[in-house]
Amino acid sequence: MSDRKIYADATAALDGILTNGMTLMSGGFGLCGIPETLIEAVKVAGVKGLTVISNNAGVDGIGLGVLLESKQISTMVSSYVGENKMFAEQYLNGDLEVVFTPQGTLSEQIRAGGAGIPAFYTKTGVGTLVAEGKEVKNFDGEDYVMERGLTADVALVHAYMADKEGNLVFRKTARNFNPMMATAGRITVAEVEHLVEPGEIDPDHIVVPGVYVQRIVHVPNPVKHIEQRTTRTRNQVA
Numbered sequence: 001m002s003d004r005k006i007y008a009d010a011t012a013a014l015d016g017i018l019t020n021g022m023t024l025m026s027g028g029f030g031l032c033g034i035p036e037t038l039i040e041a042v043k044v045a046g047v048k049g050l051t052v053i054s055n056n057a058g059v060d061g062i063g064l065g066v067l068l069e070s071k072q073i074s075t076m077v078s079s080y081v082g083e084n085k086m087f088a089e090q091y092l093n094g095d096l097e098v099v100f101t102p103q104g105t106l107s108e109q110i111r112a113g114g115a116g117i118p119a120f121y122t123k124t125g126v127g128t129l130v131a132e133g134k135e136v137k138n139f140d141g142e143d144y145v146m147e148r149g150l151t152a153d154v155a156l157v158h159a160y161m162a163d164k165e166g167n168l169v170f171r172k173t174a175r176n177f178n179p180m181m182a183t184a185g186r187i188t189v190a191e192v193e194h195l196v197e198p199g200e201i202d203p204d205h206i207v208v209p210g211v212y213v214q215r216i217v218h219v220p221n222p223v224k225h226i227e228q229r230t231t232r233t234r235n236q237v238a
Contacts, residue, residue, distance in 0.1 A: 012217075013216070025155040026064060027157040027178035030173075031062060033171075035156040037219045039058075049074045053110070054177070065084055080103065100130075102130065113149035115149075121139065122144060126145050150184060166212070187215070
């Protein structure tokens with residue numbers, strides 16, 4: 001019974017739930033904590049016309065960058081895309097629709113969607129292009145713009161550890177966006193580095209309860225890319 005959520009590989013974990021034109025959420029921050037193995041499986045599946053909600057679009061050739069290269073993404077909902085030349089080219093050529101969103105607003109949109117909250121008000125973006133076409137309401141003498149909660153057909157997340165019931169633990173920066181996206185997907189698929197038996201995770205360490213996770217694929221020892229590397233010459237000691 002405890003193995004019912006476990007799939008042999010990423011392709012099997014996505015079997016039957018990917019369709020053209022669907023909305024995907026993809027967790028992580030930069031290249032940290034991205035569900036890279038699941039993204040590769042989406043590429044292999046060949047589904048197109050995807051709307052992808054993610055903090056960023058990876059970099060050229062890594063993460064969501066591979067889905068941009070294969071032109072499977074038609075719309076990106078993101079807050080930062082400055083590391084991806086392919087993204088810029090497709091946007092400027094009119095091949096990619098972009099919904100730029102302030103990072104905190106995007107995070108709250110996803111959290112709200114997962115909590116069943118259809119909309120909320122925020123001061124962020126008032127008086128800017130972000131607020132165009134949206135309802136603005138005054139509370140206590142201050143203007144706030146209404147933002148809609150976000151959900152997805154499928155959420156792809158990366159976790160440091162999970163048990164076979166889908167209880168998830170995240171590590172450091174990889175905790176960004178993954179937990180709230182896990183709650184906001186109609187179906188959530190998690191790739192996990194360490195898979196343990198139920199009861200082996202301290203309940204106080206569980207970030208996302210297994211009730212939100214429908215499918216799990218074990219990906220031990222994943223490649224962890226560095227988005228930007230800055231070095232300096234080590235001082236020589238006489």
